[in-house]
Amino acid sequence: SQTIHQWPATLVQPVGSPLSLECTVEGTSNPNLYWYRQAAGRGLQLLFYSVGIGQISSEVPQNLSASRPQDRQFILSSKKLLLSDSGFYLCASRGDTEAFFGQGTRLTVV
């Protein structure tokens, strides 16, 4: 099965600061990769997905961006964080059936 490495586990950032969350995948090649956000008391909202290197699709308009510089690397970024960017961010990789998730990053924007 796949293993998703995601870091950091927790992050506290001031409003207006940049963001970079990194995700790497082991155990597969050419996976579909996803960034989800879970806001407090809410479900998992799909932010971005990528079907290959350099291919990014955005599901919702927002203050964030994503990049896929390598086959098994997916990065979530922001140039200037907003308070509303606080949440629990999850990277996922999907094979033929189920998706595998990383441990998540708790981002608090203060």
Next chain:
Amino acid sequence: DQQVKQNSPSLSVQEGRISILNCDYTNSMFDYFLWYKKYPAEGPTFLISISSIKDKNEDGRFTVFLNKSAKHLSLHIVPSQPGDSAVYFCAASAASSGSARQLTFGSGTQLTVLP
């Protein structure tokens, strides 16, 4: 527009009894359904799935039922154990999404199994 809905935000069950978690969907193109379990501050872990060509799938204490005509699925856990206490997410995907194969998640149900 929520395409996957879990209308019960929480559920409490006595240890040893059956837990039934429900999920409804609106997109008739969904053809694959999954249940995930999530502990606080961790990523979701896959539990069980079902394809739209089946109406039941069983794995140990976990059984998922699919009623396509009602666009409804449920997860049964029997017997429930305290370690089952977690948030359970229902998810769905459609072959029509092509290579993207996105999963659409419900809002989750917090299951608490009381000893």
